[in-house]
Amino acid sequence: MRVRSIRCAVPFALSVALVLAVTLTGAIAQTGFGAQARLISGETRISGDAAALHMSLALSQAVPYRVRVLGEPPRLVVDLNTVDWAEVDLGDMARSVRSVGALRIGYLPDGWARLVIDLAGPFVLSRSEQRVDSVQGTSQIDLELYRVALEEFEQLARNEEQFAARTSAALLHPNAHVAGVRFEPRKPLVMLDPGHGGIDPGAERDGVREADLVLEFARHLRETLLRRGIFDVAMTRDADEFVSLDGRIRAARAVGADLFLSLHADALPEGLASGAVIYLLGDKASDDSAAYLAERHDRADMLAGVDLTRNTDEIARVLMSVAWQDTAPRSRALAEALVEGVDAGGLRLHRRPIQSGAFTVLRAVDMPSVLIELGFMSSPRDLANLQDANWRIGMTEAISDALELWHERDQALQPLRRQ
Ligand SMILES: [Zn+2]
Numbered sequence: 001m002r003v004r005s006i007r008c009a010v011p012f013a014l015s016v017a018l019v020l021a022v023t024l025t026g027a028i029a030q031t032g033f034g035a036q037a038r039l040i041s042g043e044t045r046i047s048g049d050a051a052a053l054h055m056s057l058a059l060s061q062a063v064p065y066r067v068r069v070l071g072e073p074p075r076l077v078v079d080l081n082t083v084d085w086a087e088v089d090l091g092d093m094a095r096s097v098r099s100v101g102a103l104r105i106g107y108l109p110d111g112w113a114r115l116v117i118d119l120a121g122p123f124v125l126s127r128s129e130q131r132v133d134s135v136q137g138t139s140q141i142d143l144e145l146y147r148v149a150l151e152e153f154e155q156l157a158r159n160e161e162q163f164a165a166r167t168s169a170a171l172l173h174p175n176a177h178v179a180g181v182r183f184e185p186r187k188p189l190v191m192l193d194p195g196h197g198g199i200d201p202g203a204e205r206d207g208v209r210e211a212d213l214v215l216e217f218a219r220h221l222r223e224t225l226l227r228r229g230i231f232d233v234a235m236t237r238d239a240d241e242f243v244s245l246d247g248r249i250r251a252a253r254a255v256g257a258d259l260f261l262s263l264h265a266d267a268l269p270e271g272l273a274s275g276a277v278i279y280l281l282g283d284k285a286s287d288d289s290a291a292y293l294a295e296r297h298d299r300a301d302m303l304a305g306v307d308l309t310r311n312t313d314e315i316a317r318v319l320m321s322v323a324w325q326d327t328a329p330r331s332r333a334l335a336e337a338l339v340e341g342v343d344a345g346g347l348r349l350h351r352r353p354i355q356s357g358a359f360t361v362l363r364a365v366d367m368p369s370v371l372i373e374l375g376f377m378s379s380p381r382d383l384a385n386l387q388d389a390n391w392r393i394g395m396t397e398a399i400s401d402a403l404e405l406w407h408e409r410d411q412a413l414q415p416l417r418r419q
Contacts, residue, residue, distance in 0.1 A: 037061045037080070039088040040138070046090065050098040050255065051147040053123060059083065062132045062139035067125060069145065071153065074119040076145065083113040090115065098232075099123065099147070101256060119145070121254035122153030150250055188407055189232045190225060191257035193361065194218040195264040195371075198242025200300030203267035203377045210377060211240060213386050214263045217374060217396070221263075224396040230404055244301050245360040252367060259334060259403075260369035262361050265386050266293055267378035274379035275348035276395075278335040279371040280328075281363055282356025283319055290357035293373075298360055315358050323365040326417055330368040334406045338372065341402025345394050348375065348382070368410075372399075 043058030053076070064081045085105045094100040094117065101118035108114055127144040194214040196202030202210025215237070222233045234255045236248040243251070252260050268289050285291035318324055332354075339353045350373075362369045374395060375382030385391040 037063045037083045037139075039083060039085060039090075041088045043140070044088050044090075044093070046093045046097055046100070048097050048099045048145075050120065053097065053099040053117075053119070053143075053145040055141075055143045057141040057143075059139045059141065061137050062130060065130065065141055067128050067143060069119075069123060069125055071122070074122050074153070076115075076117040076119055076123070076125075076143075078115040078117075078141075078143070079108070079112045080115075080141075081112045085113060085115075099145075120256040121147055122150050123147050124153065150254055187230065187232045188258040189234060189256060190403065191234050191236060191252040191255065191260045191367075192218045192222060193236040193248050193252075193260060193262040195262055195297070196300065197237050197240055199303060200242055203265065205267060205377045205383055208377070208383070208387065210265050210267075213265050213377075214374070215240065217265075217386075217392060218263050220392055221396045221399060224400050225403070228400055228404070230407065242300065242304060244304060245298065246301075248361055249364045252364065257367055259406075260362075260364060260367050261399075261403075262359075262369070262371040263374060264293075264297075264371060265374045265377050265382070266296070268292065268376055269378075273350060273373075273376045274382050275350040276338075276342050276353065276375060277350040277373040278338050278354050279359055279362070279373070280331055280335055280354065280356045281315065281318070281359055281369070283316060283358065285357040286352070286355040290355050294357040294359045301360070312358065315360070315363055318363045318365055321365050327365050327368055330410060331362075331370055333409060334368045334403075335370050337406035337409070338370065338399065338402040341398045341400075341405065342395070344401065345398030347391075347394055347398055348385070 038060040040058040040060060043056070045054070045056045047054050055078075057078075057080075059080075063083060066079045068077045069075070070077060090105060091103050094103050099120050101120055103118070104116045106114050123145040125143065125145050127142060130139055130141045132139045194211070194217070196209075196211035197215065198211075200211065202214070204210070218235055219238070222235060225231045225233050234252075234257060236251045237243045248262070249260070269292070273289055279290065279293070285294060335354045339349060342349055342353075359371050362371055375386050377383050377386065
C-alpha cells in the first residue's frame with residue numbers, strides 16, 4: 001500500500017487552522033473530493049489518558065480538514081469537508097478516555113462536518129496529519145494532543161485569540177445544527193488539596209510542619225480511595241512546593257474534579273481548639289478561629305506576591321452567584337457526611353464540627369468544596385494523633401467512608417437538581 005503522508009509541522013501550535021485543500025492538491029487529482037466521505041468503523045479510534053489524547057479518523061476518501069484547540073472551556077474542534085458521521089459512534093468510543101469530557105457532532109450550514117470534544121484541561125496539538133492511500137483512495141487523519149500547564153495554554157490562547165474569535169463565534173453557534181452526545185465520566189474525581197507547601201510551611205510545632213503532615217496524609221488518603229475503586233484521585237501538589245490558592249482551584253478545574261477537599265492541621269493561638277472541623281465558604285466567619293484561619297491561609301499568597309486585594313468582593317460575588325445555589329447545599333451535605341464518617345470512626349471532632357469562613361480556596365462555584373482541619377497542631381493530643389500511623393489509617397478510612405456516603409446521596413439527588 002502506497003501511503004502519501006501530508007504532514008503539518010506543528011511546533012507548539014495551540015490551534016492550527018489547517019485547510020488542507022492546498023496541500024492536498026496532489027491527492028485531489030487522484031482521489032477526488034466529489035462525494036461525501038464516510039467515517040470507517042473499526043479503523044477509527046480515540047484513545048488516551050488524563051495527559052494525552054490520540055485520534056485516528058479513518059475516511060473513505062481524503063477530505064480538506066481543519067483542526068483547532070480553543071480555550072474557555074478547553075475543547076478540540078475538528079472540521080471535515082465533507083463527512084458523514086453516521087457510521088461510527090464517536091461518543092461511545094470516547095467514553096473511556098479520561099481526557100475527553102463531552103463530545104458533539106454536527107453539520108455546519110456550509111457543508112463542513114464538525115466534531116467538538118470537550119477536553120478535561122489545557123491540551124495542545126502536537127501532531128496533525130492526513131495520510132492518503134492513493135491506491136484505495138482512503139485516508140486517515142491522525143491527531144495527537146498532550147496536556148500542558150495552564151499558563152502555557154493561556155499564553156498560546158492569547159496569541160490565537162483574534163483568529164479564534166473570528167472563526168469560532170460563527171462556527172460554534174448553536175444554530176449550526178449540532179447533534180448532542182453527552183455522557184457521564186466513569187468515576188467521580190476527588191481533588192485532594194494538601195494545604196501550604198514550599199515557602200509556606202503552615203503551622204509548626206516541635207519541628208513538625210503542617211505542610212509535611214497534610215501531604216503525607218493526602219498521599220495515604222489517595223491510596224485508600226484508589227484501593228476502594230469508587231473515585232479517581234488527583235492532588236493539587238505532590239511535593240513540598242508552593243501552590244497559590246487560586247492555582248489550587250484552577251488545578252481542580254483543569255482535571256474536571258467533582259469535589260475538592262482541602263486538608264489542613266493548623267494551630268490556633270489560644271491552643272484550645274482540638275478535634276476535626278469541616279469548614280465551608282461563608283461571608284461571615286462562624287467565630288474568631290475561622291476568621292483567623294481564613295486570613296492565615298491567605299498570607300502565603302500575599303507573601304508570594306499574589307494579589308488578593310479583591311478577594312472579599314470575589315467571595316461575595318461567589319456567594320451571590322446562581323451556580324452557588326446548586327453547589328452550596330452539596331458542599332454542606334459533604335461536610336455533614338464527613339462529620340458522620342469521622343464520628344462513626346470513633347475519631348475526635350471539634351465541639352462545633354461544621355463552621356464557615358472566607359476561605360479563598362473554597363470559592364469554586366462549580367464543585368462542592370470543603371476544608372478539613374484534621375486536628376490542630378496546637379493541641380498536644382491532636383499533634384500526637386496526626387503523627388500516629390494507626391490514627392491516620394482510621395482517619396483515611398473514615399473520610400473515604402464519608403465520601404462514598406456523600407456520593408451516593410448526591411447521585412440520588414441528581415435528578416432533582418436543575419440543569
Ligand atoms: Zn493550614
